[in-house]
Amino acid sequence: MKPVLIVVEDDLSVLRALRRLMLSAGFRVMAFDRPRAVLDSELPKSDACLVVDVHLPEMNGVQLCETLVATGCQLPVIMITGHIDPATRELVHRAKAVAVLFKPFTRASLLEAIAAALAAGKHA
């Protein structure tokens, strides 16, 4: 089975683009535009990783990851963000993500991060 990428991004245009990019790279994709929808869904236990935007409505991406961890989710996380301010950097640092990508990022850097995350997930 192909690995699953769980993308959480409130900018619908970015979400569609990431989904296309990931599908074209051969992954299965679960796309969410709101954190609550992620929490309400059945997520795979393994062979998957989260790609989470930092600034989201309802709760930020870091809070979402912390909530998922609290409910027993052990999937590796890649944070993505379009903000470059110090506050965002600090917030992202808290998330214990495998990788942080600053938008706009290349397909190569995304695939590299995904590979690293999936590998980290296997070792966990």
Added chain:
Amino acid sequence: MPRITLSRRDVPRRKSVRPARALLAETRQFEELVIELAGAFVRVTSDKIDEEINLWLKRIVLALELDRSTIAEFNPADGWATFSHGWAREPEQIIGKSLDANTLLPWVKRKMLAGEMVVMPSVDALPEEAAVDRESMRRHGPKSNVMIPIRVGGVVVAGVGFGALYRERSWPPQIVRRLQMVAEIFGFALERKRAILEVLQLRNELTYISRVNTMGELAASLAHEINQPLAAIRSNAEAIQSMLEAEVPDLDEVKAAVADIVSDDARAGDTIHRLRALFRREELTHSELDLGELLREVGRIINSDAVIRKVSLNLDLRQPLRTVLADRIQIQQAIINLLLNAFDAVSEVQENSRQVTLSALAGGSSCIRVLVRDSGKGIAPDALPRIFDAFFTTKPSGLGMGLAISRSIVEAHGGRLSVSSNPGRGTTFEIILPCSV
């Protein structure tokens, strides 16, 4: 006996007593006028000072049955005097005209600059050393005139003249003393105007600096807002590359990705376009504003919008308010943004409970509070801290710039914009502006 004595005494007296009485009446009337003038100049706002001076020049001409009164400003560089204020019974363009005081009125000019007034019941009354002035007066000037120096900041900068063009008249000292008071009051008013202009210039510089700071904050938001479409464009483009490498490319998906690229490009361009307006350096024109009047004007501007959107807009401006020193257009813009926001907020509730209230009240002795209250559903607590951020919006069609602009305007005026919201019970935006000095 006593009656005869009285009548005897009366006869020679009558001639002198009657004019004395008339003079007393004229003096008293004029005194009342000067008191009224003093009161008017205490109240006048700095942007109306010139208008007020012209109005009182006119009233003095009429009260003293003169023909013309003018203020001429001296230019120390070339010795010319330019009429800055004036009123004449016969319509003529006075203000803006100049005369060469060195050549035409050298003696009068010397007197004025030395701080001495010139009382000229008739042209012949001018002394021997004023021969040049006398000749000029005979040709161009009034038949009878009083000229009083005006000091601004301790220095004589102008002179005010009160003249009768066609007849000689006496200038009783009681009247002249009051004209001197008038000249002093004009001097204070002009001094105040000059001080305010200096403050405004300083403020313009400060406003620019604070706007530059605001732009710095905006730049962070701008980076994000541009990064989003750039990220989407890049991902779509690279997805298309992969999709086209497939044996059977999904052309519908490629088309969809291309369409998204086009719209994201437009989105990025739109952001730049919106911001360009903010980055322009525009001179603010501060003046002393009556906020009550400004808010009523805003109410008129926006009323038809309220009617169309079935919002009941209430103005609560009962309190008399002190003036604020502000750019009229910008403050209107800030308040209109808040009102349009409030209209959007109440559009979510039933038509008969769409209430928006605009009110203004004194906030202590040194500031004025302007409140925009709506009966909408309120703002979610998690959105509240971000509502003043540029590009933050809860509306499907919003640009997310209205509140950011309102806040930057208010802060550029040394004020504050804050919000309080009760979910389910509506939202109140509060602008606090400092009163003018």
